[in-house]
Amino acid sequence: MLAVLALPAGAGPVTPDRAQELRHLVRQDCGSCHGLRLTGGLGRAITPADLAGRDPDELTTVILDGMPGTAMPGWRPLLSEDEARWIADYLLQKETP
Amino acid sequence: MIFRAIALLMLLIAPAGAEELRGTGDLGLIVEREAGSLLVVDRSERAAIGRIEGLGDLSHASLVYSPDERFAYVFGRDGGLTKVDILTRAIVNRVVQAGNSIGGAISDDGRLVAVSNYEPGGVKVFDAETLELVADIPMGSKTVGIADVPGGRFVVATWDTGEVWLLDHSAEPADPVITKLTGIGANPYDALLTGDGRTYIVGLFGEKGLTAVDLWQDPPRATRFLPDYGKDQPDLPVYKMPHLQGWTLADGIYALPAVGLHQLLWVDAATLSEIARTDLAGQPVFAVARPDKREVWVNFAPPDNDKVQVVDVLTRQVTDTLTPGKGVLHMEFAPRGREVWLSVRDENRVEIRDARSHELLGEIPAQAPSGIFFTDRAHRTGL
Numbered sequence: 001m002l003a004v005l006a007l008p009a010g011a012g013p014v015t016p017d018r019a020q021e022l023r024h025l026v027r028q029d030c031g032s033c034h035g036l037r038l039t040g041g042l043g044r045a046i047t048p049a050d051l052a053g054r055d056p057d058e059l060t061t062v063i064l065d066g067m068p069g070t071a072m073p074g075w076r077p078l079l080s081e082d083e084a085r086w087i088a089d090y091l092l093q094k095e096t097p
Numbered sequence: 098m099i100f101r102a103i104a105l106l107m108l109l110i111a112p113a114g115a116e117e118l119r120g121t122g123d124l125g126l127i128v129e130r131e132a133g134s135l136l137v138v139d140r141s142e143r144a145a146i147g148r149i150e151g152l153g154d155l156s157h158a159s160l161v162y163s164p165d166e167r168f169a170y171v172f173g174r175d176g177g178l179t180k181v182d183i184l185t186r187a188i189v190n191r192v193v194q195a196g197n198s199i200g201g202a203i204s205d206d207g208r209l210v211a212v213s214n215y216e217p218g219g220v221k222v223f224d225a226e227t228l229e230l231v232a233d234i235p236m237g238s239k240t241v242g243i244a245d246v247p248g249g250r251f252v253v254a255t256w257d258t259g260e261v262w263l264l265d266h267s268a269e270p271a272d273p274v275i276t277k278l279t280g281i282g283a284n285p286y287d288a289l290l291t292g293d294g295r296t297y298i299v300g301l302f303g304e305k306g307l308t309a310v311d312l313w314q315d316p317p318r319a320t321r322f323l324p325d326y327g328k329d330q331p332d333l334p335v336y337k338m339p340h341l342q343g344w345t346l347a348d349g350i351y352a353l354p355a356v357g358l359h360q361l362l363w364v365d366a367a368t369l370s371e372i373a374r375t376d377l378a379g380q381p382v383f384a385v386a387r388p389d390k391r392e393v394w395v396n397f398a399p400p401d402n403d404k405v406q407v408v409d410v411l412t413r414q415v416t417d418t419l420t421p422g423k424g425v426l427h428m429e430f431a432p433r434g435r436e437v438w439l440s441v442r443d444e445n446r447v448e449i450r451d452a453r454s455h456e457l458l459g460e461i462p463a464q465a466p467s468g469i470f471f472t473d474r475a476h477r478t479g480l
Contacts, residue, residue: 028443029399031156032157032338032398035156035197036131036155036156037156037174037175039174039175039197041197041199042256042338066334071284071302071335073334073335075334077334078336
């Protein structure tokens with residue numbers, strides 16, 4: 001199971017309930033392409049080790065606006081900027097299940 | 098004589114097979130992707146009758162059946178190829194054959210199992226009996242949409258390089274004759290093979306349109322079609338790639354999920370020209386024909402994955418919108434179409450509906466269920 005590390009304070013108004021939903025979204029919906037364990041699939045691996053050194057702001061932008069020319073869609077219609085930033089931080093910090 | 102005595106003894110001390118003499122034609126397997134397990138289900142009982150555990154990472158897992166409908170070969174995301182016995186509900190054999198795999202197929206004689214890989218790419222072919230490696234075919238690309246073609250062959254498309262490879266294992270299983278078609282289109286994301294084994298349809302993500310490959314021609318002939326569907330409309334984000342398997346050929350017409358549009362595309366199979374479109378509730382993932390081909394059932398990518406829409410083939414109108422619950426990942430019809438089973442991932446259950454009245458007939462608890470596979474798939478080409 002997921003072992004979630006302490007989340008940073010700057011994650012904005014993401015409530016604990018919403019955070020639970022976002023964890024689920026990462027695992028299931030990001031997992032559609034990146035794998036349930038985020039070890040990659042049609043999309044690249046996005047475990048903390050794979051993302052090491054990436055700038056959270058940049059990841060937030062990728063989550064919100066996607067990567068043109070690839071299959072990575074922009075999630076702006078479904079996520080707020082705070083939520084995208086929460087996911088970026090989560091991906092960088094979480095332990096691999 | 099000694100062997101016979103040992104065999105008899107084995108039967109006596111192996112209760113699972115011997116006690117419960119039964120057929121497998123009404124059985125099925127449901128992937129529990131989070132748990133890495135398979136639920137063994139009985140269609141007649143509308144119930145789970147067992148569980149097989151220890152299959153690794155089953156995100157996006159699929160499986161095929163042996164010709165006797167007793168064994169299943171399960172393709173896991175972690176590169177695992179697992180052979181399970183649905184009668185004894187046990188893992189018979191398991192090999193981790195790659196870093197990351199996406200699906201597989203079994204040859205028409207049931208002797209070879211081919212696995213399509215993302216990492217390191219290409220296809221590996223195994224002996225169905227022993228799971229020993231028979232052939233390793235690197236393709237310099239992730240591969241998608243693998244299917245069995247009559248005559249001991251497999252066909253597969255390459256995501257990175259836009260090719261279709263036809264592998265003919267009929268003469269020498271370990272050294273297949275390879276026919277490669279290039280220029281299929283940018284980023285094939287999935288493909289389907291028609292039930293007669295003739296036409297391989299490749300869906301493209303990197304550009305508009307699809308490619309049909311006529312495998313009856315020698316060499317196989319590729320034709321692009323619908324090259325500009327949706328050109329005049331902005332692309333909507335695709336939060337889950339459509340699947341082409343489970344596609345429809347009804348009354349000489351294909352019903353195909355659009356990419357980046359909330360529509361079902363109707364295509365004349367003979368001319369490969371568009372006939373009509375049906376507006377849907379979201380990005381379609383599966384568009385599956387009821388076995389009588391009268392209706393097409395469609396499920397959706399997030400955020401609309403709580404819904405299922407039923408489309409009438411004659412009128413091409415949506416006739417019903419069901420909301421089974423969050424995370425409807427897959428639909429599987431009973432072989433003759435009496436009922437349909439739907440996996441509802443986020444509610445940890447599979448629901449069974451009458452395929453005509455759409456009435457709920459039953460429910461089975463399952464842990465984050467995804468793919469549902471009934472054993473009749475053993476006898477169908479292209480699954």
